[in-house]
Amino acid sequence: MDDVPQGPFRERVLDTLVLVGRLLHQAPASRGKIYVLHEPEVDCISKGKARKRYEFGTKVSLATTIDEGFVVGMRALPGNPYDGHTLPEALEQVAILTGQTPNLAVVDRGYRGHPVSETKVLISGTRRGLNPALKKLLRRRSAIEPEIGHMKTDGRLSRCPLKGTTGDAIFAVLCGCGHNIRKILAYHRALLACILAAIYAATLPGIRTGTGNLAHGQRCSA
Numbered sequence: 001m002d003d004v005p006q007g008p009f010r011e012r013v014l015d016t017l018v019l020v021g022r023l024l025h026q027a028p029a030s031r032g033k034i035y036v037l038h039e040p041e042v043d044c045i046s047k048g049k050a051r052k053r054y055e056f057g058t059k060v061s062l063a064t065t066i067d068e069g070f071v072v073g074m075r076a077l078p079g080n081p082y083d084g085h086t087l088p089e090a091l092e093q094v095a096i097l098t099g100q101t102p103n104l105a106v107v108d109r110g111y112r113g114h115p116v117s118e119t120k121v122l123i124s125g126t127r128r129g130l131n132p133a134l135k136k137l138l139r140r141r142s143a144i145e146p147e148i149g150h151m152k153t154d155g156r157l158s159r160c161p162l163k164g165t166t167g168d169a170i171f172a173v174l175c176g177c178g179h180n181i182r183k184i185l186a187y188h189r190a191l192l193a194c195i196l197a198a199i200y201a202a203t204l205p206g207i208r209t210g211t212g213n214l215a216h217g218q219r220c221s222a
Contacts, residue, residue, distance in 0.1 A: 016037070019034060019037055019040055020037065022034055023037065035056055036056075038163075039163070039164075041058065041078050041164065041165050041168075042056050042057060042058070043056070043057065043058060043059065043078070043079065043080040044056055044080075045057065045059060045080055057160070058076050058077065058078050058160070058165070058168045059076070059077040059078075059080055059081070059086075060074065060075070060076055060077065060157070060168075060172050061073070061074065061075050061077055061086050061089070061090045062074050062144065062147075062148060062151075062176070063090050063091075063093070063094050063105075064144055064147055066104075066106065066137060066140050066143075067140075068183070069143060069144070069147050069183065070180050070183060071147075071176035071177075071179050071180050072094050072097055072098055073090055073091075073093040073094040073097060073176075074093075074172050074173055074175065074176035075089065075090065075093055075169060075172060075173070076165065076168035076169045076171075076172045077089075078165045078168065082113075083107075083108075083110035083111050084110070084111045084112055084113040084114040084115075085114070085115075087105070087107065087111055087114040087115075087116050087121070088114075088115060088116055091105065091116060091118075091119055101118060101119065102119055103119060103120060104119065104120050104121075104122065104137070105119050105120070105121045105122070106121075106122045106124075106137055106138055106140065106141040107121060107122070107123055107124065107141070108123070108124045108141065109123060109124050109125050111123060122134060122137065122138050122141075124138065124141050124142075126138065147179070150179065150182075151175050151176075151179050154179075154182065155175045155178050155179055155182075156175070157171075157172075157175045
């Protein structure tokens with residue numbers, strides 16, 4: 001280290017050496033483990049699925065409208081926090097972006113124990129005290145799963161190319177914006193197809209059709 005000149009480069013070398021020291025001395029049960037040196041903020045997230053038990057990355061909170069599925073809130077959550085503790089921040093972001101606090105939030109079972117009181121929260125699996133309208137809204141919660149799948153495949157949410165926690169936060173917001181743009185473009189394509197079909201049907205020449213009997217022995221030519 002004596003040969004490294006003073007300046008930003010020396011600080012980067014020292015930071016790297018500190019990370020390497022932590023990596024070499026950490027135990028399997030240690031907290032705040034380092035999994036990769038170039039992204040020390042990466043967390044090990046337990047998925048609880050047979051085909052993929054763990055994922056390495058940063059947890060992302062996603063909020064969409066119930067009917068249309070437009071993204072109204074999306075933020076990265078470094079440190080792998082408990083889902084229930086992230087609900088107030090997610091609703092706060094929705095209120096900032098939309099200008100109004102949602103009166104109803106439909107969430108999965110991972111949000112049990114949330115501290116939200118201003119917004120009515122429906123948790124997946126609830127059976128008591130629900131009218132038919134609320135039961136229908138609760139069934140709509142599963143519609144967010146394909147939205148997440150499209151973001152991971154079409155929006156490249158599964159791999160963030162930006163560095164650090166700031167890059168994760170920026171990339172999450174950009175993925176939400178891209179998802180909304182793709183939905184709007186799909187709607188416009190469908191609308192354009194309907195308009196073109198109506199114009200084509202209106203410009204077709206009139207055709208007369210009818211039925212008749214063909215007597216025995218007569219010949220028909222086209």
